[in-house]
Amino acid sequence: MTSRVFQNDGAKITVYLDGPAWDGAPTATLGGFACKTPEAGRAVLDQAIAHVWDAGQRRIIGPMDGDTWHSYRFVTQTDGSPAFLLEPKDDPAAPALFTDAGFTQISSYFSARVPLATAAATSPAPTDDFTIQAWDGTAPEALFAQVYALSSAAFVRNAFYKPISQDAFLAMYMPMVPMLKPELIFFARRPDGTLAGFLFGTPNYAEGFAPRSAILKTYASLQKGAGQHLAHAFHTAAAALGYDTAIHALIHDDNLSALRSATEGAQIFRRYGLFGLIRDG
Structure with a gap:
């Protein structure tokens, strides 16, 4: 640049x-x-x-x-x-x-928080269009290569979108690997194995080494319904891991995820x- x-x-x-x-x-x-x-x-x-x-x-x-x-x-x-x-x-x-x-x-934009006991109770309708899988923690560079490809396709119509190279993307995200918790990272895969969506969650380490909240940081999907299923998987997993609060981070006011966040009972605590x-x- x-x-x-x-x-x-x-x-x-x-x-x-x-x-x-x-x-x-x-x-x-x-x-x-x-x-x-x-x-x-x-x-x-x-x-x-x-x-x-x-x-x-x-x-x-x-x-x-x-x-x-x-x-x-x-x-x-x-x-x-x-x-x-x-x-x-x-x-x-x-x-x-x-x-x-x-x-x-x-x-x-806004960020909102919701008790995980509340958010995890909201289950989407079952579907055969894709399955939700947690990351197994292996091959992080391959993981981020997939995320880069899907992000580039999913975000291209967003306001202020500008493409970057895969190398530049990996240079930004690979240093984050030690902070990642595989149990909070999910993929939606179609029956043929292709990627329909992803979600990145992370413990809120700003609270210290034993955080009580987990952040739903980023998700993107190329198929209707995948985002809702990914969010439910994140909320359920975070609750099972002992976190008590989910932070829905940095959501555009006009995004569909804003409506979902409100439906799940999340309360806005910051605007941007x-x-x-x-x-x-």
Whole structure:
């Protein structure tokens, strides 16, 4: 990715000029934003925006570290509970600095929690279209290669999607292997053995070495109903392993999984936003 860092004594931001398309138009992204004071943050933000305009781009989205495969979104509302594993950092000053610079929120997300005893009790109707299998813990590189292929197909119609290479994908996810718990990772396979969907869950190690919550981090499917069955398998397994709470992490407000989360009784505890700026004229 083409990037440039702007920083001063109290703030830092990275500009990526080759971000994903926004409504079909080329777009830059701003990521890695951190500031100690609003004044310092405003200064680097102004530099970053000017750099994008000087490069001939007319649209910016942020926060986003180049694409949605990497970190993106600001926390916009919270109940004050501690951050969970891999959650975007909460910087209360950041959204206001972006909106003061002219950005508006263009996409909304949330995280919710639900008692596993409640979530695991919601069973989907049986199906012969696929079977759900937990990962056996072997051949992680082959596992992630399958996940990469299905993710690329499942997410291609998502807003702000930008493809990455399999090598880049593996470089991001292989370091996570020591944290993975196979009992919380599931695949939906069709009768012919092809992959219909996957779900990645993980213990919430932000709580320490004996966490009480498990995170439903990511799932994707290419077949109707697979997501619901995968979620049920995760909830059931997490409850059996002794966790008491499921965190439904970083769900887009308009995603079908948002409706499923609400149906299962999950309560929203954090909201997030992605922001955009279009140059006039």
